[in-house]
Amino acid sequence: MFIQTQETPNPNSLKFLPGKRVSNDGPYEFLNESQTEIPVLKNILSINGVTGIFLSEDFLSINKTQDEKWENIMHIVISHLNEFYDEGNEFIINKKSELENNYDYGEIENKIIKILETKIRPAVARDGGDITFKEFKDGKVTVMLKGSCSGCPSSTLTLKQGVQNLLCHYIPEVKEVLAV
Numbered sequence: 396m397f398i399q400t401q402e403t404p405n406p407n408s409l410k411f412l413p414g415k416r417v418s419n420d421g422p423y424e425f426l427n428e429s430q431t432e433i434p435v436l437k438n439i440l441s442i443n444g445v446t447g448i449f450l451s452e453d454f455l456s457i458n459k460t461q462d463e464k465w466e467n468i469m470h471i472v473i474s475h476l477n478e479f480y481d482e483g484n485e486f487i488i489n490k491k492s493e494l495e496n497n498y499d500y501g502e503i504e505n506k507i508i509k510i511l512e513t514k515i516r517p518a519v520a521r522d523g524g525d526i527t528f529k530e531f532k533d534g535k536v537t538v539m540l541k542g543s544c545s546g547c548p549s550s551t552l553t554l555k556q557g558v559q560n561l562l563c564h565y566i567p568e569v570k571e572v573l574a575v
Contacts, residue, residue, distance in 0.1 A: 396413065396414070396415075396477050396480055396481065397414065398411055398412065398413045398414070398473045398476050398477065399411075399412040399414070400412070400469060400473075401523070403456065403522045403523040403524070403543035403547070404522055404543070404547055404548075404549045404553075405458075405522075405523075405524075405543045405544070405545075405546065405547035405548065405549075405550075406548075407446075407458055407459050407460070407461055407546065408456050408457065408458045408459070408523055408524075408542065408543035408545075408546075408547065409456070409457055409459075409465060409468075409469065409523075410454050410455070410456050410522075410523035410543065411454060411455045411456070411457060411472060411473070411476065412453065412454050413453075413454075413455075413476055413480060415453075415480055415485065415486075416452060416453060416485060416486050417450050417451060417452060417453055417454060417455055417486065417487050417488070418450045418451060418452055418486065418487060418488040419452075419486045419488060419489045419490070420488050420489070420490050422449065422450065422451050422452075422525045422527075422541065422542075423449070423450045423488055424447060424448070424449045424450075424525075424541045424542065424545075425440060425447065425448045425450075426446065426447045427440060427447075428440045428441060433487060433488070435475055435476065435478075435479040435487060436448055436487065438475045439457065439471075439472055439475055442468055442471050442472065443463065443467070443468075444459045444460045444462070444463025444467065444468055445457060445458070445459055445463075445468060445472075446458045446459060446460055447545070449523070449524065449525060449541050449542025449543070449545075450487060450488060451520055451525065451542070454520075454523065455476075455487075456523035456524065456542040456543045457472055458542075458543070458545065458546065503531055503566060503568050503569075504528070504531050506565070506566050507528055507531055507536055507562060507566060507569065508528050510561065510562060510565055510566070511526060511527070511528055511538070511558075514561060515557070515558055515561065518557075519540075519544060519553075522543055522544065523542050523543030523544075524540060524541060524542035524543040524544030524545070524547070525540070525541040525542050525544070526538050526539070526540055526541075526544065526558070527539045527541070529575060531569075534568060534569060534570035534571060535570065535571045535572070535573055536559075536562060536569055536571070536572045536573070537572075537573050537574070537575055538554075538558065538572060538573070538574055538575075539574065539575050540554070540574050550574070554572055554573075554574055555572070558572050559571065559572040
């Protein structure tokens, strides 16, 4: 199996593309070993310098400390992923969420979510990250950035020039976009 890597705009995040499904249950982010019981994720999170893993449908993004070099991490991650898939596993996460979001959003929130899902999320995913809606209040949209976007030097620029401009264009009630 050949696992490709792809640089992201965040120098401390690298995208891993195993060529197979990674998550069959939406995006997940794990920032430490205690957040998961999945052995392959625990192994990757235990690598010196790794600070988090973001899993999407067909990729993983690994975040590291600024001091650690990718050559000290990358081959170990690839080894763990190869071993996992060579054992016949099809997905790292293969379950349907028990926690369905049953929020009763209003018209504006639903428009925001639709734009985030259809226009913004795919672009953010190409860079190894994810964006999710948190709240709309007093003209301000609050979103959460995950994966490569978390801690990325260019995420503020992306948020203001990309996300905010797009949402303001389509939804006049939106005045500002903030990240938590």
